[in-house]
Structures are given as C-alpha cells and as structure tokens.
Amino acid sequence: MKEKVKSLKQIEELKKDDPFSDPEHASDNAAIDTDVREQVGHDTIEAEVKDLERRVKEIDVALRKIIEHQYGICERCKKPIPQARLRLIPEAAYDIDCEKKLRK
Numbered sequence: 447m448k449e450k451v452k453s454l455k456q457i458e459e460l461k462k463d464d465p466f467s468d469p470e471h472a473s474d475n476a477a478i479d480t481d482v483r484e485q486v487g488h489d490t491i492e493a494e495v496k497d498l499e500r501r502v503k504e505i506d507v508a509l510r511k512i513i514e515h516q517y518g519i520c521e522r523c524k525k526p527i528p529q530a531r532l533r534l535i536p537e538a539a540y541d542i543d544c545e546k547k548l549r550k
C-alpha cells in the first residue's frame with residue numbers, strides 16, 4: 447500500500463528534523479533559549495511521529511485483513527462495508543451503522 451510507505455517515510459523525515467536526534471545535541475553548549483526551542487521542536491515532532499505511527503498501525507490492520515480476505519467486512523455485523531465508505535476510509539473496520547452504534 448502506497449500510503450503506508452508514505453507514512454513511514456514521513457516518520458523518518460520527522461525524526462531527522464528532531465533536534466534531539468542531532469548527535470551533537472548532548473555535547474553542544476547551547477544557550478538555554480536554544481534548548482527550550484529544541485524541546486518544543488522535539489515535542490511537536492514526537493506528537494506527529496506518534497500520529498503517523500498510529501496511522502501505519504491502522505494500515506497494517508487493513509493490510510492484514512486483505513490477506514485474510516476479511517477486508518471490507520464489518521467487524522461487528524460481518525456485512526460488507528459499502529465501497530464508497532472504503533474509498534473514503536480504507537482502514538474502516540465497521541460500516542456506518544455499526545460505527546454510529548459503537549460511538550453512542
């Protein structure tokens with residue numbers, strides 16, 4: 447799935463941007479304000495990486511379902527999920543009815 451590759455690539459890029467991954471970070475004598483900026487940058491990147499990792503996990507679940515020929519089947523009622531919905535949310539685990547019921 448193209449999207450998984452894209453997400454994994456984004457994670458890689460974000461981690462590269464993370465100031466904490468700079469090998470010189472620990473040894474540099476940065477001013478305190480630089481440290482604060484690096485901390486904020488690190489936190490933002492960490493949150494984004496977490497988001498992407500969650501996304502990759504969802505894609506993995508969808509991929510596993512394709513392998514098991516379960517893809518597009520609602521996990522709750524076992525009815526096929528409408529194609530229009532799958533196009534919108536490829537990793538959807540439930541049809542709209544079940545999703546609504548589960549959210550209540």
Ligand SMILES: [Zn+2]
Binds near residue numbers: 544
């Ligand atoms: Zn259902």
